[in-house]
Amino acid sequence: MSAELAHGLAYWLRRLGGGVTGGISRLGFAARFLLAVLWYSPQAFRRIHLTLREIYFAGVLSLVIVLMSGMFVGMVLSLQGYETLKRYGSDEQLGILVALALVRELGPVIAGLLFASRAGSAITAEIGLMKTTEQLAAMEMMAVNPLARVVAPRFWGGVVSMPLLAALFSAFGIFGGYLVGVRLIGIDEGAFWGQMQAGVDFWPDVTNGIIKSVVFGFAVSLIAVFEGYDSKPTAEGVSTATTRTVVISSLAILALDFVMTAFMFRGGNV
Amino acid sequence: MNRSAIDLWVGIFVAMGIAALLFLALKVGNLLTLDHAPGYRLEARFDNIGGLKLRAPVKAAGVLVGRVESVRLDPKTYEAVATLRIDRQYEFTKDTIASINTSGVLGEVYVGLDAGGDPAMLKDGDRIAKTQSAVVLEKLIGQFLFDKAQQPNNGQDPNSAGSAAAVAGKGSGGNMK
Numbered sequence: 001m002s003a004e005l006a007h008g009l010a011y012w013l014r015r016l017g018g019g020v021t022g023g024i025s026r027l028g029f030a031a032r033f034l035l036a037v038l039w040y041s042p043q044a045f046r047r048i049h050l051t052l053r054e055i056y057f058a059g060v061l062s063l064v065i066v067l068m069s070g071m072f073v074g075m076v077l078s079l080q081g082y083e084t085l086k087r088y089g090s091d092e093q094l095g096i097l098v099a100l101a102l103v104r105e106l107g108p109v110i111a112g113l114l115f116a117s118r119a120g121s122a123i124t125a126e127i128g129l130m131k132t133t134e135q136l137a138a139m140e141m142m143a144v145n146p147l148a149r150v151v152a153p154r155f156w157g158g159v160v161s162m163p164l165l166a167a168l169f170s171a172f173g174i175f176g177g178y179l180v181g182v183r184l185i186g187i188d189e190g191a192f193w194g195q196m197q198a199g200v201d202f203w204p205d206v207t208n209g210i211i212k213s214v215v216f217g218f219a220v221s222l223i224a225v226f227e228g229y230d231s232k233p234t235a236e237g238v239s240t241a242t243t244r245t246v247v248i249s250s251l252a253i254l255a256l257d258f259v260m261t262a263f264m265f266r267g268g269n270v
Numbered sequence: 271m272n273r274s275a276i277d278l279w280v281g282i283f284v285a286m287g288i289a290a291l292l293f294l295a296l297k298v299g300n301l302l303t304l305d306h307a308p309g310y311r312l313e314a315r316f317d318n319i320g321g322l323k324l325r326a327p328v329k330a331a332g333v334l335v336g337r338v339e340s341v342r343l344d345p346k347t348y349e350a351v352a353t354l355r356i357d358r359q360y361e362f363t364k365d366t367i368a369s370i371n372t373s374g375v376l377g378e379v380y381v382g383l384d385a386g387g388d389p390a391m392l393k394d395g396d397r398i399a400k401t402q403s404a405v406v407l408e409k410l411i412g413q414f415l416f417d418k419a420q421q422p423n424n425g426q427d428p429n430s431a432g433s434a435a436a437v438a439g440k441g442s443g444g445n446m447k
Contacts, residue, residue: 025317049273049276049277052276052277052280053273053276055280055284056276056279056280056283059280059283060279060280060282060283063283063286099298103294103298103299112301112372160284161283163287164283164284164286164287164288164291165287166289167287167290167291167294168286168290170294171289171290171293171294172290174293174294174298193297196298196301197297197298197300197326198301198334200298200299200300201299202295202299202300205299206294206295206298209294210291234394
């Protein structure tokens with residue numbers, strides 16, 4: 001009886017220990033993987049068209065979804081914000097509300113989530129499938145480094161695209177907010193832009209949004225290429241890796257956003 | 271998709287992204303206006319600045335002419351000293367009155383400047399002599415009650431200020447409901 005209990009306990013403790021050490025070793029592998037990608041990046045930049053091609057796939061092809069979402073998010077913010085601000089008779093502050101919400105939080109975060117599910121999953125699936133079909137192994141046989149040829153361009157393509165997409169998201173969101181607030185509801189145009197300019201500062205509001213989007217770009221791109229490179233070379237492995245990319249990237253974006261917001265806007269200067 | 275088409279699209283994408291950043295910096299965050307323009311400083315002393323904050327607007331006739339640069343307490347006179355940074359293109363007369371106002375009931379607190387007729391102009395570092403402090407709502411209500419108590423009510427002894435205050439208090443309480 002007690003021997004059975006001890007066995008059961010040992011089994012669960014072993015599983016817990018295995019999970020923790022596995023997680024730590026995977027984290028260490030990801031860190032070494034990042035260093036290797038950075039190390040081979042100059043080699044990848046010598047063929048810059050590879051990176052440009054990845055900016056095209058990660059950035060340009062994500063434009064439609066990001067711009068449309070930005071526009072709709074801005075329009076909804078404007079509608080909802082107006083309903084609430086109207087109660088306090090300060091509906092002219094709508095410009096500040098829309099601009100601050102988009103520039104500080106929603107722009108980087110939603111653009112990051114969309115980027116993770118639109119481009120991150122595609123990167124993981126592509127690299128994972130290359131591994132499954134042994135294209136990566138074939139490259140090594142031909143003395144072509146897959147890190148420099150396949151992984152680094154995709155990583156940098158994501159890192160470059162993400163801040164631009166976030167800025168476009170915010171800009172189109174503000175435009176959508178303008179359309180609903182000024183054109184549809186009929187708030188004074190001068191008050192909308194004037195209050196916005198008085199209430200939003202380039203430093204720290206806009207710059208903190210840009211810093212966030214750059215960090216998200218690094219995080220999502222690293223997770224995407226790492227999950228693809230580390231996937232099991234089976235059909236199931238690729239699908240698991242793709243799912244993991246979206247889940248881990250989304251959680252990483254939201255957690256990093258909280259940590260960065262806590263550091264950037266803690267009291268005082270808000 | 272051939273290489274030149276990809277280059278073209280990436281170029282368009284990057285140009286759009288930079289344009290969006292410029293839009294956020296200039297149109298939304300007004301990077302290049304008043305804040306960084308050189309200006310001159312004026313000092314104004316108030317008995318009470320109410321809810322005046324750093325970087326609050328300074329307005330003359332409703333037009334933004336500067337911002338509040340610092341707010342501190344004079345340890346000798348116990349007055350609040352606000353330093354105003356005024357855009358260089360605007361000059362104000364020596365007898366300008368600075369007052370602390372609120373735009374709307376819940377709006378932001380700002381410093382209003384009302385120019386007078388003095389031919390001499392204020393220069394960098396000058397002090398605005400005439401100021402009007404913020405109106406504190408609680409004090410205003412207290413003063414109102416006090417005035418009510420001071421007034422001789424008909425049918426009541428004007429000397430019994432305490433009971434009159436109680437009546438005034440009840441009266442205003444009744445009005446609130």
